[in-house]
Amino acid sequence: MGRAGETLGGSRRRRGSIATALLVMLAFLAGDLLVHSSPAQAQQRPRTILDMLFGGGERRQPYRVVPRYSKPPARAASPGPARRKTRARKSAPKPVVAAPATPEKSKDAKTVLVVGDFLAASLASGLKDAYGDNEGVSVKSAVSGSSGLVRQDHYDWSKELGPLIDADKPAVVVVMLGANDRQPIDGPSGKVSVRSPEWNAEYERRVDEIAGIVEKSKVPLVWVGAPPFKFDRMSEDMVYLNDLYRQAAQKVSGEYVDVWEGFVDETDGFIYSGPGVDGQTVQLRNSDGISMTDAGDDKLAFFAKKAIDRFVSADGPVALGGQPDGMQLPPLANAATAVRSPPVALDDPSLDGGESLLGGNATRIGMTLEASPRDKLVLTGRGTGHVDGRADDFAWNDKSGAVASDDQPVAYRGSIDLKKVRKEQGIKPPEAMPTILDAIMDDWSNDNQAAKGDK
Structure with missing residues (x-):
């Protein structure tokens, strides 16, 4: 019985191995049929137990070679509700910017x-x-x-x-x-x-x-x-x-x-x-x-x-x-008498030349009876401000009077009495500066007297 049992078990094992080999061969043949079958047959064939055991459950569409430049097949009209046709949006035309027109020249240009x-x-x-x-x-x-x-x-x-x-x-x-x-x-x-x-x-x-x-x-x-x-x-x-x-x-x-x-x-x-x-x-x-x-x-x-x-x-x-002869009329005022000038735009090309700054459009040659700021300062001692006590007020007579004045002293006296100092030291205000006309007349008179004395 022992030997008979072993023989029976061995024969069973051999039959199992043979059955397994047959199943593998059948699976290989089934896969080969799936590959070489047409798409219609592949779609119509029902799934078998071999498909569930060894895969093949996904029905993949076979690769088809589409000729180049071929038209895609027309789609069948869907039985659903008709869709509204949409047009492709066209980009709005860019506005044409016209070049700035050059103004026409006037007749008397x-x-x-x-x-x-x-x-x-x-x-x-x-x-x-x-x-x-x-x-x-x-x-x-x-x-x-x-x-x-x-x-x-x-x-x-x-x-x-x-x-x-x-x-x-x-x-x-x-x-x-x-x-x-x-x-x-x-x-x-x-x-x-x-x-x-x-x-x-x-x-x-x-x-x-x-x-x-x-x-x-x-x-x-x-x-x-x-x-x-x-x-x-x-x-x-x-x-x-x-x-x-x-x-x-x-x-x-x-x-x-x-x-x-x-x-x-x-x-x-x-x-x-x-x-x-x-x-x-x-x-x-x-x-x-x-x-x-x-x-x-x-x-x-x-x-x-x-x-x-x-x-x-x-x-x-x-x-x-x-007549366009280039000769200019004499101005009414000299540029030297100007104390201010009109504003000049920052984008004016003449700004770097300084052609019309002080005195405006005054010409180079001109005569005027008004004294210039230089003459006012040198001859009469007056500046351009005409404000007493300001830094540019160089009127010597006014300043001497202010120092000698008892009513409006220009400095803090402290412990010094200006009256006492003036009396003790004999300080006197300077005499008024003669005008230019007085100086000319004095010189002329002295010259005449000297000429008579020589004779």
Whole structure:
């Protein structure tokens, strides 16, 4: 029985192992059928015990290859309530900001005639922007970029300037030349080298000729000097030429505008970038080191505008007889008699020039019968305040009377009696200072007496 029991147990174990192997094979075959079956068959096939034992409960959709650019299948209309169609929101169009319209110039607008070379063109461009909002000023550009005073065969300003002034009838002529003049001049005996004595004499004559044409037309002249350049030799020649321009402008009572300091650094060296008209650091010159950028144009105009405003502003100088001869009427008061000035706006370009601070728009030449503050202080001992006892009241007679007065002493007496000190030491108030007229009469009388005694 023992052996028979062992045999029976062994056969049972073998049958169990065989059954397990059969179950594994059936599971493998079932999984293979699931993989290779169609989606419809996989969805219709019921779950079996093998699925619950060995997985396969999730019915995953087989991977399908969708051809590229194929249209997605149209969705069937749902039987539910119809949905409201919604449109895609379109972004609102951005408002178009119109550029500020330039005001039209009035019929009686004063003309600023700008003549010269390519730098004068930059100056004219800056002046047009500077006077863009001013209806009473119109800027006319009559420049020739390659012109100068040397190559008269290319463009002769001595012949062209007069007709331009007669045609435009400007209120002021602005000249800027010299950038193209570093070349020999054709002389009677041939070419004359730059900066030689013959070249200097001939070029100075031509500069004076241009200034004389403007003076003959009875139009104010504003001559703008040349700025520095990248090349040292060129800048050195410009320094010499600027001195000739300054002298020529002064000979005809014109204005010379020096722009040199606006385009150099603290060591007087050339700069590409620097402070613009708004105080911000901007690029002033192009990469060639010669021509100007837009910011450089504005800076040229900034310097020239201060001189031009004297002739085109509404409160400019008044000419005698209504003729634009540049002669000014004498003022009713002298600037030396002014003790206060009108307020000056912080954004006024003339603020750094100090042109109209003390005395307002008083001119340089004038006569007045009123004594100036200096004369009041030196001759009569009176300051500008006329307030007794104030720090600027230098009236010696008043102060001596105050010290000697018994009614209103100016200091605390303490234990000292001013009357007693005055009597004991014989202190007397100083005599009144004679007036300037009395002094002149005394000197004249003494001179006459001395002359008679000599005889």
